[in-house]
Amino acid sequence: MGVATQILPDHHRHCENLFVFAEECAQRGDWAAAASAFEHFHDQINAHFDAEEGMLFPAFEAATGMSAGPTQMMRYEHGQMRSLLSQLAAACAAHDGEGYAGAAETLLMLMQQHNMKEENILYPMCDQALAADAEGIDEKLGALLEKGHA
Template identity: 45%
Template sequence: MQISNYLTHEHRACDSLFAEAEKLAASGDWEAAEKRFLDFANETLLHFKKEEEELFPAFETKTGSTEGPTQVMRFEHEQVRGLIGKMADAVEKRDRDAYLSLAESMMILLQQHNMKEEQMLYAMCDRVLPPEEKSGLVEKMEEVEL
């Protein structure tokens, strides 16, 4: 099992939920937008938790580095969490303009973040972690809950 395949698939699922929520908010269907936004937020936060609790520590242990790509990814996760909070507030207030503006910022941040993870960090994990460790890691990530 490749780490990159597993986690890239999660990125795409989160991207779909995000796009659906944005479309619903733009159309003014706030009830459906709120549900889809919550789905996006929960799936994204679960994905981050999998990386922060399982993937990053495994990578850091194997490479002996905590100052490299995982540090950058943790920082970006915090930025996304902040935007999720602001977007949740916009949903609650039914503020279309604020939501769409924040969604644009979120989209740019997530695209850049996901590209770095997919092209650099996941590929590095697939290279440095032995096959049996990768499959065990995916199993552990599957068990992570919010």
């Protein structure tokens, strides 16, 4: 039997690696490279949020009847991260190394905590609740994440 969320932890690592590269470019003051790297990271993390919020979370909520629990918290944290992404984009556009570093540090902490909660709590709950269509869900998630590569 497959795992519904199999692709998502690997995509977390992918996004984290893109984030680190963008931050390294900003630290060097290579703002053209930082802008390009940040745009790629931004596209990928938004594809991740969209796949979870548009497909995984509704499927989990439909299967469990639970809409005010862990998915609500994850959506809230996605909103916090989107706000930090806007701050990073503005700092990058302004070539503001200090502003970028501050927002990046906060985002990194939030991302790490968020990913740990998803991987250790929510994803196992989803895998159990969605076991009957695990492979189909994982394929749909993969297709949604692939759109972020375009």
